[in-house]
Amino acid sequence: MKFKPLKDRVFVRYTEEGEKTAGGLYIPDSAKEKPQKGLVEAVGSEVKEIKVGNTILFDKYSGSKVNIDNNEYLIIKEEDILGIVEG
Amino acid sequence: MKFKPLKDRVFVRYTEEGEKTAGGLYIPDSAKEKPQKGLVEAVGSEVKEIKVGNTILFDKYSGSKVNIDNNEYLIIKEEDILGIVEG
Amino acid sequence: MKFKPLKDRVFVRYTEEGEKTAGGLYIPDSAKEKPQKGLVEAVGSEVKEIKVGNTILFDKYSGSKVNIDNNEYLIIKEEDILGIVEG
Amino acid sequence: MKFKPLKDRVFVRYTEEGEKTAGGLYIPDSAKEKPQKGLVEAVGSEVKEIKVGNTILFDKYSGSKVNIDNNEYLIIKEEDILGIVEG
């Protein structure tokens, strides 16, 4: 099954590593809004700076969650994405 | 009886399968806003990316519900549709 | 007496049949916002997709009500109209 | 004394007949927002569809009230006017 996000939306799979990463990134508990990480699986027709395969950061309360075949996904507008984690 | 949505609105029939699908999609109970599925039956004159016959995801609280001949329908603006489920 | 709505407004007479229609349309009690039906009697100069004689659906809380010669009317902006009921 | 409304504003005198009119118009008590009638006495430079002498309907809570020589007047933006009562 495939999902094609509309317009400026991005379809994101939550990555397992969660709070600690090889690169050392983690999100502190005390932060008012904790950014989270995900892997981009599909992008809408109006998305400009995000590509499939990017690892991105986004605020915890942005977007809409769906669950497909026991993976958690997020559908989020590009303008709500904070940026791309590289390397 | 037919219904023609106005401008950027989409006329959607709720699909029965609901929480579980052949493709494995389901919507978790704990999600703050649970996306739902529907089949597009008609589109307004300003709708651009959605076609009749598409299966779409949308947030539970988007749009206006109507009931015609015992089927549940939703009238929703295209910008509130999350994306298209394919395959 | 005649009423001419301004700009993008539509002048609508509530149709009597209310909750049940020949076409089978009814509006469920449990819906958060219940769409209602009406017959368009006049349109403003900026109205584009609605014509006099159309039967339309609109949300219960949209527009302003007036009563002329014991008929209930609604003055509603075109953008708040959900769509046209045909056939 | 004369009053010249600014830009898109309309200067309106409340008409006495109030709740009942020759044409049969009245505004029901139970309506959430009760439209009212008035006679246009002056219009601002950006007003397009309203002319001096028009009888108009407007929502009770729109605009600002003033009292000149014991007549009640309303200063209201054209976009808040519902329409023109004719004949």
Add this chain to the structure above:
Amino acid sequence: MKFKPLKDRVFVRYTEEGEKTAGGLYIPDSAKEKPQKGLVEAVGSEVKEIKVGNTILFDKYSGSKVNIDNNEYLIIKEEDILGIVEG
């Protein structure tokens, strides 16, 4: 001392006559928002319909008050001015 309002702002001196005027204008106590009168002393560079010397009406809660040499002044945006009192 002089004051030059910025952009679309108007600098207004409250006129003493207050509640009763030669022309018969007064503002009723029961009105939700009571318009007030003032004399325009200076206008910003983007003001279009108001001139120095105009007597204007404005809502009580619009703009910012200042007191210079024991006169009360108001700094108000042109779009918040209701209109010009003439004659």
Add this chain to the structure above:
Amino acid sequence: MKFKPLKDRVFVRYTEEGEKTAGGLYIPDSAKEKPQKGLVEAVGSEVKEIKVGNTILFDKYSGSKVNIDNNEYLIIKEEDILGIVEG
């Protein structure tokens, strides 16, 4: 140390004289929003009507305060400045 405000922002030093001025300006206690005075020290690239050296009035709750070398400064957007005090 220097501070360069961004875009449409203005960097303002609070002037000591405060409530009473040579020109007679003071801000009454009872006013809902009390304008305050300051001296402009730097302007952003998009500021149009304000120049370094101007004495300006602004609402008490506008902008962000900083303290540099024991002087109080304000960083405020040009659109929130009420006007320029001259002479």
Add this chain to the structure above:
Amino acid sequence: MKFKPLKDRVFVRYTEEGEKTAGGLYIPDSAKEKPQKGLVEAVGSEVKEIKVGNTILFDKYSGSKVNIDNNEYLIIKEEDILGIVEG
């Protein structure tokens, strides 16, 4: 690991000196919103006036915090940056 902010966002490292600086800048406790300092490490494609290496001021509650390799970072939109500290 590198982070690339999106569009009009700026990636900022909090500078240690915090409340007191060589230049004498500090942020008073009593201020309603206390600006804070940071060093710009990366900028999005739509950022215009901010460059990598700038020291900037921003309001405490602007942007989203992340923690990478035990340094605190902020992701903030350019329009929420107050200005650049120079010299």
